[in-house]
Amino acid sequence: MNQLLHVSASPHIKDRVTTSSIMLDVIIALIPATLFGIIQFKINALLIIVTTITTCVLAEYLYERFMKKTITIKDLSAVVTGLILALNLPSTVPLWLPVIGGLFAIIVVKQFYGGLGQNFMNPALAARCFLLISFTGRMTNFVFDGMTSSTPLAILENGESFDLIRMFIGNTAGTIGETSAIALLIGAMYLIVKKVIKVTIPLTYLLTFSIFTLILSPCPFDAYYLACELCGGGLIFGAFFMATDYVTSPMDQKGQLIYGILLGVLTGLFRFFGTSAEGVSYAIIISNLLVPLIDKLTLKGGVVK
Numbered sequence: 001m002n003q004l005l006h007v008s009a010s011p012h013i014k015d016r017v018t019t020s021s022i023m024l025d026v027i028i029a030l031i032p033a034t035l036f037g038i039i040q041f042k043i044n045a046l047l048i049i050v051t052t053i054t055t056c057v058l059a060e061y062l063y064e065r066f067m068k069k070t071i072t073i074k075d076l077s078a079v080v081t082g083l084i085l086a087l088n089l090p091s092t093v094p095l096w097l098p099v100i101g102g103l104f105a106i107i108v109v110k111q112f113y114g115g116l117g118q119n120f121m122n123p124a125l126a127a128r129c130f131l132l133i134s135f136t137g138r139m140t141n142f143v144f145d146g147m148t149s150s151t152p153l154a155i156l157e158n159g160e161s162f163d164l165i166r167m168f169i170g171n172t173a174g175t176i177g178e179t180s181a182i183a184l185l186i187g188a189m190y191l192i193v194k195k196v197i198k199v200t201i202p203l204t205y206l207l208t209f210s211i212f213t214l215i216l217s218p219c220p221f222d223a224y225y226l227a228c229e230l231c232g233g234g235l236i237f238g239a240f241f242m243a244t245d246y247v248t249s250p251m252d253q254k255g256q257l258i259y260g261i262l263l264g265v266l267t268g269l270f271r272f273f274g275t276s277a278e279g280v281s282y283a284i285i286i287s288n289l290l291v292p293l294i295d296k297l298t299l300k301g302g303v304v305k
Contacts, residue, residue, distance in 0.1 A: 087177025208264025
């Protein structure tokens with residue numbers, strides 16, 4: 001036998017779509033929110049974005065080189081992780097903080113578990129949650145128009161109203177990439193048109209959260225309040241750009257529906273019954289941990305129904 005056959009585990013699927021092409025599409029989709037964040041928060045935002053992406057790429061390269069693994073930075077996954085993490089940070093944080101976050105995302109969450117495709121939770125969100133717990137004061141210090149300001153969700157939580165148009169456009173305090181709902185929706189539409197993501201998870205997530213808000217929020221059956229909650233914080237960002245992560249979301253449609261419902265309920269619980277006005281990051285992280293159980297319940301014999 002002169003020919004050697006390569007034996008590998010299923011599935012055996014050939015497709016022109018590559019990891020790098022998918023990641024490039026995600027980067028393109030995030031350009032509107034990134035540019036808006038830089039325009040709104042000026043040079044601080046740009047420095048944080050550059051620092052976080054650079055840290056993530058270097059961390060992946062140096063770790064894989066030191067461990068004698070295949071260098072994977074060309075797949076752009078480290079760039080996406082760095083960009084998403086940066087857009088989840090306030091523009092006021094010192095530059096050493098995104099360095100710590102980038103190292104945690106790439107080394108601890110991604111590489112320690114085998115690299116891309118093996119991580120059990122979204123690396124960027126895991127890093128954000130780690131930074132929120134470790135540096136709460138710095139991670140919740142928001143500045144808008146040169147003045148320290150509360151986020152729209154914090155204002156709503158205090159029983160005050162907020163201008164919905166400002167929230168939709170993004171002229172508010174918040175993290176670098178979460179303030180402009182319209183910029184995020186433009187990016188989301190790009191991903192949907194390019195068939196990078198399916199609408200099952202984000203629509204189920206947003207619908208479940210909407211029902212929860214209309215029934216159990218401090219302002220039940222108030223459409224204006226619901227619209228503010230949908231546009232505020234990282235809900236749209238999380239629904240379309242993080243909850244849809246291929247690695248940490250369920251494989252089949254039934255599982256994705258369960259996952260979306262779980263995300264909506266958890267976000268509602270955190271926002272309206274917790275101590276924080278946000279809740280999206282923790283909702284996604286907890287749901288990530290339950291994905292193996294969801295897949296076990298919804299997949300039969302390891303085959304997608």
